[in-house]
Amino acid sequence: MFALFHYLKRLYKIFKPPVAPKSTDALRFGILGAANIAPMALIIPARSHPDVIVAAVAARDSTKAEAFAKKYGIPVVHKTYDDLIADPTIDCIYNPLPNGLHYEWTLKALKAGKHVLLEKPSVSNATEAKSLFRHPILSEPDAPVLLEAFHYRxxxxxxxxxxxxxxxxxxxxxxxxxxxxxxxxxxxxxxxxxxxxxxxxxxxxxxxxxxxxxxxxxxxxxxxxxxxxxxxxxxxxxxxxxxxxxxxxxxxxxxxxxxxxxxxxxxxxxxxxxxxxxxxxxxxxxxxxxxxxxxxxxxxxxxxxxxxxxxxxxxxxxxxxxxxxxxxxxxxxxxxxxxxxxxxKVYKWSKSNGGKKGEEWWATYRYQLEEFVNWVRGRKDHGVWVDGEDSIRQMEMIDQTYLKSGLPLRPTSKAVDGDM
Structure with missing residues (x-):
């Protein structure tokens, strides 16, 4: 009976985590689109993170964006994706748009100086992956952080x-x-x-x-x-x-x-x-x-x-x-x-694991958010990460699998040629 109670309590806290007091310099996130994955992947985990505030959202359907913002307590609704990215109060962009839109809007966000948490798969194919993850902007001093969100890792x-x-x-x-x-x-x-x-x-x-x-x-x-x-x-x-x-x-x-x-x-x-x-x-x-x-x-x-x-x-x-x-x-x-x-079964880091933070009720997305914030804060060797070359090789393997199966590669965004 105790084990069942413990299990149900853990599940409850995954969806209803304790709300952490926010730091004065908390990172302000904007969400591109009112995607179904956004609550689980960012909005709920952000509640328990003292350094994260979900501050704004934008969607192609303004009515949908307004309803989404009201449901999840997001204070600002922008009319367009461009308006959200241009918002000077936004530090980070979460991009859960359809796969074919990942490249264009991620690159726009990076060029605006925003850190980007990018849903997997990162882009449509290996051509886009090489263009995005090897873009010169990511090699500049104080470059923005870009992470492909393989949360389970x-x-x-x-x-x-x-x-x-x-x-x-x-x-x-x-x-x-x-x-x-x-x-x-x-x-x-x-x-x-x-x-x-x-x-x-x-x-x-x-x-x-x-x-x-x-x-x-x-x-x-x-x-x-x-x-x-x-x-x-x-x-x-x-x-x-x-x-x-x-x-x-x-x-x-x-x-x-x-x-x-x-x-x-x-x-x-x-x-x-x-x-x-x-x-x-x-x-x-x-x-x-x-x-x-x-x-x-x-x-x-x-x-x-x-x-x-x-x-x-x-x-x-x-x-x-x-x-x-x-x-x-x-x-x-x-x-x-x-x-x-x-x-x-393992739900949190062992005491000997380098002082990494975590609780039994933390979801994969909460652990991921912890490391994303660490990297934005400059704590780059603190834990698990998915680097750009890893994301490129991931898309190369997907491309090769599609070709072997006889299916075409997923189409390349026109933004790759124009580089916006």
């Missing part, structure tokens, strides 16, 4: 997970990201090619990023990539689901399966194949390590292999579990096998 659970193995020992990785059919309608922006949509650009970008993190390198080759297209009457340049297999320099392989319209998976498939899939709703990845062998007494040999399964790696603040499965075989005249399973 900032949570202690993910960082603990990475300590459980060495990248060179990884043999196989399998990533399964499924969202039941019907959550997003077929006309959602995620399925709009002109706005750089597609499942690989949404659920898939987490899968690609996670395998890059696990192997600590880029794939040497893409062995296969296929996709399920949108149904008839919808854009055939869009991947409703994506499947890919990568090989890495250490000889290991990674498989990803990402589906934003997941169906079936039940008994009697002739009847249930079109039912929304509910039994795979937690994004899950597994890592199989190479076996280790050693000689033991009496001519026996000992072989040990580990597998680590991370349930809900994308949203560990709500619930997660790491299953560390160790299988040991003793072989000689006969074979004896033993299996042990260890379970781990």
């Amino acid at each position: 900032f949570h202690p659970a993910w960082q603990f997970f990475l300590t459980l193995f060495k990248p060179e020992d990884v043999e196989e990785v399998d990533v399964q990201n499924h969202l039941m059919a019907g959550v997003f309608p077929h006309h959602d922006i995620r399925f709009n090619y002109s706005l750089a949509g597609g499942t690989l650009m949404d659920f898939g970008t987490y899968a690609v990023n996670s395998v890059r993190q696990i192997f600590g390198s880029e794939p040497s080759t893409i062995k296969s990539a296929t996709y399920r297209p949108m149904p008839d009457g919808h854009d055939k340049q869009i991947d409703q689901a994506i499947y890919a297999t990568y090989e890495f320099p250490n000889g290991g392989t990674a498989k990803i399966e990402c589906d934003l319209q997941s169906r079936g998976g039940y008994w009697f498939p002739w009847l249930t194949k079109n039912w929304p899939r509910l039994n795979a709703f937690l994004p899950t990845l597994s890592v199989k390590l190479r076996p280790t062998e050693e000689s033991v007494v009496n001519g026996l040999r000992k072989s040990t292999r580990k597998m680590i399964v991370f349930h809900n790696y994308m949203g560990p603040m709500f619930y997660h579990r790491m299953d560390i499965i160790t299988t040991t075989e003793f072989s000689g005249e006969s074979v004896k096998s033993e299996k042990k399973i260890q379970y781990e």
Whole structure:
């Protein structure tokens, strides 16, 4: 009963965190668009951060912007994105616009001297990524901070997970990201090619990023990539689901399966194949390590292999579990096998982890916001980060996957040629 109470209390504080008194020099954020992700990604985490104030918003639909501002207590509503970026009282811009608009409005914000927290995927393709993250403005003295918001990487659970193995020992990785059919309608922006949509650009970008993190390198080759297209009457340049297999320099392989319209998976498939899939709703990845062998007494040999399964790696603040499965075989005249399973959950930094701040109820986004503020304040080596070259390599891998699957790259913004 106590465990349930503790769990519910933690969930409550994720959505209703204590409001921190604001410092006199708190960073003032402006939000581009009234996106559904903005409350979870910035507005709610900002409430508990003493150095963050969400001060303004702008949206193409002024009525929507006014309603959004009223609902979330945002004091200023600008008529246009340009007006928001030009506001001299705004220090930072949060950009959760559709993917195809990321490049243009992020660069405008950077040129206006604003720090930018940019939703993933950072841009539409690798051409945009190179143009943005290698832009001269980011190399100038006192350059603004730019971060691609891979929030899951900032949570202690993910960082603990990475300590459980060495990248060179990884043999196989399998990533399964499924969202039941019907959550997003077929006309959602995620399925709009002109706005750089597609499942690989949404659920898939987490899968690609996670395998890059696990192997600590880029794939040497893409062995296969296929996709399920949108149904008839919808854009055939869009991947409703994506499947890919990568090989890495250490000889290991990674498989990803990402589906934003997941169906079936039940008994009697002739009847249930079109039912929304509910039994795979937690994004899950597994890592199989190479076996280790050693000689033991009496001519026996000992072989040990580990597998680590991370349930809900994308949203560990709500619930997660790491299953560390160790299988040991003793072989000689006969074979004896033993299996042990260890379970781990991590919601805050350990006391020995460099004095990093955190609470059990902090969401991935709150941990991310903490580090974003640290970088803006000049505390650049304080914790986890996603640098520009990492974001470029991320988009290169997505591009290569699309080409391997036979789909076109997402379109490049006209702003790249003009550089605004």
